Amino acid sequence: MAKKKKSELKGWKLIGKTMRKSLSIFRYGIKALGLVWQTSAVLTVAIAIFTLMSGLLPAAIAYVGKLIVDGVVLASRSGLISDRNLALSYVGFEALLIVILAAAQKGLNVSQSLLRVLLGQQVNVLILEKALTLELAHFEDSEFYDKMTQARSQASSxxxxxxxxxxGLGQSALTLLTFSGLLLQFSVWAVIVLVLAAIPSFIAETKFSEHSFRLFKWRSPETRQQHYLETxxxxxxxxxxxxxxxxxxMLLRRYRDIFDRLYDEDRNLTIQKGIWGYLLGLLSTGAFYAAYAWIVIEAIAGKISLGEMTMYLVVFRQGQATFAAALTSIGGMYEDNLYLANLYEFLEQPIPKSEGYITRGIEPDGIRFENVSFCYPESTEPVLKDISLHLKHGEKLAIVGENGSGKTTLIKLLTRLxxxxxxxxxxxxxxxxxxDIDVLRKRIGVIFQNFVQYQFTxxxxxxxxxxxxxxEYQEWExxxxxxMAKPFINNMPKGFSTQLGKWFKGGQELSGGQWQKIALSRAFMRSQADILVLDEPTAAMDAEAEMNIFNHFRSLTKDQMVVLISHRFSTVRMADKIIVMADGKIIEQGSHEQLLATDGRYAHLFSLQAAGYK
Structure with missing residues (x-):
């Protein structure tokens, strides 16, 4: 008895799970409808009208087909011209309905095609707008980056x-409703068989839709790796x-290995889906031909006319296909909801907004770091430890240290990345x-070592x-x-209008030093900025060019705070204050002369570099 109750409970749980799945298909339907309406109300209404027409006309066409067959039989028996003309009028009426149905279906396809393009753009804009609100840490979080990649990959469609x-489900419902009305004249059991025959295909579709989405979600890192290898x-x-x-x-082998692994998963899924679809489809085919035989027997017995037999066969065949399509749509809607859940999970990801509102300082005190430490998310090891320093207005600060000592991280904290x-x-x-983040960023001009080389003019x-x-041309000048980029720009064929990079036609490539002068000029575009941050800004230049740049640069930035990261001590020595970093800490700070007198880490590094020039 207990075993029976346990079995019943399990059965009810399974039914409950199935019902929840079925209801979940409408979870994002309203949001998606709102998004579609927002994209184009006209096209949305057009799709609704064409769908309504496509849903109602098939039953009318089937019924007129019955009238044609019965009219032909009547005219052949009676030989009357009036009966013949009536049969021909039915033919003309069916032709008209077919033309209207074809127009509705074509209108539906055109409207969907136009809306697909507009909606793809709309969703991609939403994703990109969301990306603009993200912080740097989000882009450096591989799990979150995967979410964005998944959202962009298929969610736009x-x-x-x-x-x-x-x-389509509404269209199928209308068609089935009208078909059922016609079939009920024959037998209620015919309607029941029609419904039951389509269920096996639905089971297969829903099962494999979920599995397909799981594969898509699991493999996102591999897909990104494949795209990276392509790049x-x-x-x-x-x-x-x-x-x-x-x-x-080696890169091509890795690319092929990833493809082979993903293909194996796709192949297995496709084969399983095909086999199950075929086996379950046999049940539907068997049900149809059982109903076919039943209708033929009834016609032979004289219980229904030849026209009715033709109509019932057409209605049953089309009804079965329509019902199967409706259930397949439900399975597809379930899969669409899984993808949309991923899209809205990304779009609705809470991003803490900056609550800063201050636009003016309290006093002209410059920049102060007070016991600043920093750990990356999900890490307990500090990258920076107890950093304290003060940079007054007009002062120049240089930061030196080995790679990985925390120099660039300190810059990212200063710029509030x-x-x-x-x-x-x-x-x-x-x-x-x-x-206020916008006010703050306008006060800062930055050149990172890996600055962007825009494929612009x-x-x-x-x-x-x-x-x-x-x-503004004058500001470029x-x-x-x-x-110090003006001389080589003047020698370019189109001056400031010259296309840079090789991605687009007519593009011209620059040397590393020329690109760095462009980046330096970019920082000077912010004429209102009183903080300039330069992270290895002249690494691609020779020592003499760098010295000329910084002698020139120092005279231009008398009233500005400058933070400079460089490995060349000929440049560093021009700073008012120098800090030496190691393992995320400041181990020395002072002027060039003070640090040499201390005879510590800075003096050691300076002597090593100076020896290299002897």
Missing amino acids: RPLSLISRIF LLAREDYAKEVQLYQLGG YVPTSGRILLDGVDLNDW VGENVGVGDVERLN VATEKG
Whole structure:
């Protein structure tokens, strides 16, 4: 008895799970409908009208077909012209209905095609708008980056797919309702057989939809790796190293290995889906031919006319296909919801907004780090430990240290790309977290070592330093004069209008030193900025060019705070204050002369580099 109750309980749980799955298909339907309506209300209404027409006309066509057959039989028996004309009028009426149905279906396809393009753009814009609100840490989090990759990969087409399926389900429901009305004249059991015959296909579709989505979600890191390998093999900025180090074969093998692994999963899923679909489809076919035989027997017995037999066979065949399509739509809607869940999980990811609102400092105190430490998320090992320093207005600070000592991380904290784990950073007496982020960023001009080489024109490459004055020619002139890029720009065929990079037609490539002068000019576009941050800004230049740049640079930044990271001590020695970092800590700080007198780490590094020039 207990065993029976346990079995019944298990059965009810299974039914409950199935019901929850079925209801879950509508979870994102309203959101998707709102998104589609927002994209184009006209096309949404057009799809609804064409769907309604496509749902109602098949039953009418089937019924007119019955009238044609019965009219032909009557006319052949009676020989009357009136009966013949009546049969021909039915033919003409059916032709008209077929033309209207074809127009509705074509209109539906056209509307969906147009909406698909618009909706793809709309969803991609939503994803990119969300990406603009993310912090740097989100892009460095592989799990979160996978979510964004998954959202971008297929979700742009899924909202329309879900809406199309919902409308398609409505169309199928209308068709089935009218078909059922016709079949009920024959037998209620015919309707029941029609319904039961389509269920096996639905079971197979739902089962494999879920499995397909799980594969998609699990394999996102591998897909990103495959795209990365494509980039390495096909991009011009990687081509020289790939060729010189003969990496092509190794990269292509990795690419093929990932594809083979993903293909094996897809192949297994496709084969299983095909086998189960075929076996379960046999049940539907058997049900149809059983009903076929039943209808033929009834016609032979004279219980139904030849026209009715034809109509019932057409209705049963089309009804079965329509019902199977409806259940397949439900299975597809379930899969669409899984993808949309992933999309909205990304779009609705809570991003803590900056609550800073202060636009002016309390006092002209410059920049202060007070016992600042920083750990990366999900790490307990501090990258920076107890950093304290003070940079006054007009002072120049140089940061030196080995790679991995925390120099660039300190810069990212100063520019508020990261937030300290403990301690605080003040600008003019106000915590950086309390500053309005837009006001703060406008006060800072930055050049990172791996600055972006935009595939834009020369002028735009400089202008992006201040996007509000992106296209102001006079500002380009001033900024490139300060950044010492003007001489080689004047020698270019189209000056500031010269396309840079090789991605687009007519593009011209620059040397590493020229790109760095463009980046330096970009920082000078922010003429209102009183903080300049330079992370290895002249690494691609020779020592003499770098010295000329910084002698020029120092005269231009008398009233600005400058933070400089460099490995060349000829440049560093020009700073008012120098800090030496190691293992995330400041181990020495002072002027060039003070640090030499201390005879510590800085003096040792300086003597090593000086010896190299003797």
